[in-house]
Amino acid sequence: MSNSNQKKLSDIPVSVLDLVHIVTGKTAADSYPNSLELARHVEELGYKRFWMAEHHNMQGIASSATSVLIGYIAGGTSKIRVGSGGIMLPNHAPLVVAEQFGTLASLYPGRIDLGLGRAPGTDQRTAMALRRNIGSAGEDFPTNVEELRTYLSSDNQRSPVRAVPGEGLDIPIWLLGSSTFGAQLAGILGLPYAFASHFAPASLHVALKVYRDSFQPSEQLQEPYAVACVNVIAADTDAEALHQSTTLYQAFLNVIKGTGAPLQPPVESMGNLWDASERYAVNQMLRYSFVGSPATVKEDMQAFLDETQVDEIMVASTMHDHQARLRSYEILADLFKKTEY
Structure with missing residues (x-):
């Protein structure tokens, strides 16, 4: 099949998902300046947006107060979009x-x-501490989305309950998902959709199809707009990238084992850290992880774009070494640069 009509990496925007990792021997206070430095770095490199995700009770992630951090990052940058991936x-x-x-x-x-x-x-225990009542288990999510959209609407001016500030402001709402539920809701509401293929790859293709098939134009969006998040560990050589990637694999091994820990430094080999079933489980979760030199990553990411035809790619780079992470996003930016004539 010819790819002559297929998108190239240089045709679409690239963005960042930063989990604000706490690395071994450091604290959350050390992580925040690193995130701001990364945001300024990728802003200069031409990335479109910089998102952070809400996580709680995790020793290695410092982004629990997500909206506070968004203010910190937006205040320290000037043009890149900043947001939640997600609340x-x-x-x-x-x-x-x-x-x-x-x-x-x-x-x-x-x-x-x-x-x-x-x-x-x-x-679940932390969810109870956050919510007090978790009986709904997310079934009221569509109702809550609509309530939120009402508060942000300029049509809410005569309501007895109003969002001040918030009402009438142009704040793009995105729905995120790792299954078809969010995909269908985003389609029906005519909202942009971001899929978490960086840790839940299994439903990516069916979710994209459901989203595009169910899409109905809205005031916010006339055509479907889909983003997929992937992991990228890029370095000047394949060998260096593979070495750096062991931090990512250790992080997901801890998820599989249910052992929370700060982000671990790279190791020479994962062989003595996991058994065959754990290795299989981690590799399944990390199917869309692109590790290697610029040439390797470009080939793999172009193949991913050919497969999915997404409108934007968001990248998480889980790396222990801050300078290596800055370099990874630098390498990646070159792959997405528009061709100059």
Whole structure:
């Protein structure tokens, strides 16, 4: 089949998902300046957006107060879009989210994205501590999304409950997902959709199909707009990238084992850290992880774009060494650069 009509990497935007990792021997206070330095770095490199995700009770992730961090990153940058990938809506009253993001959008107009998810972003016990009541298990997510959209709408001016600030502001809402549920809802509501293929690859293709098939134009969006998040560990050589990637594999091994830990340094070999079943499980979760030199990563990411035809790729680079992570995003930016004539 000819790829003459297929998208090239240089045809689409590239963005960043930063989990604000806490590395071994460091604290959250050390992680935040690194995230800001990364945001400034990728802003200069031409990345479109910089998102952070809400996680709780995780020793290695410092992004629990996501909206606070968005303000920190947006305040330290000037043009890159900053947002949530995502806010776990069942943990919050929709009015609180509308007010927080209304405040952010008032401070940084035209730069704030509100990505919403329906998972807790944590374990069940912590979810109970956050929510007090987890009986719904996310079934009321569509209702909560609509309530939030109402608060942000300019049509809500006569309501007895209003979001100030927030009402009438142009804050793009995104739905996030790792299954077909969010894909269908995003399609029906005419919202952009971001899929978490960096850790839940199994449903990617069917979710994209469901989203595109169910899409109905809205005021916010006339045509479907799909983003897929992938892991990328790029370095000057394949060998160096493979070495750096052992941090990513250790992080997901800890997820499989249920052992929380800060981000671990690279190791010479994963062989003595996992058994065959653990290795299989981690590799399944990390199917869309592109590791290697610029040439290797370019070939693999172009193949991914050929397969999915997504409108934008978001990249998570889970790396222990901050300078190596900056370099990884630098290499990646070159692959997405528009061809100059």
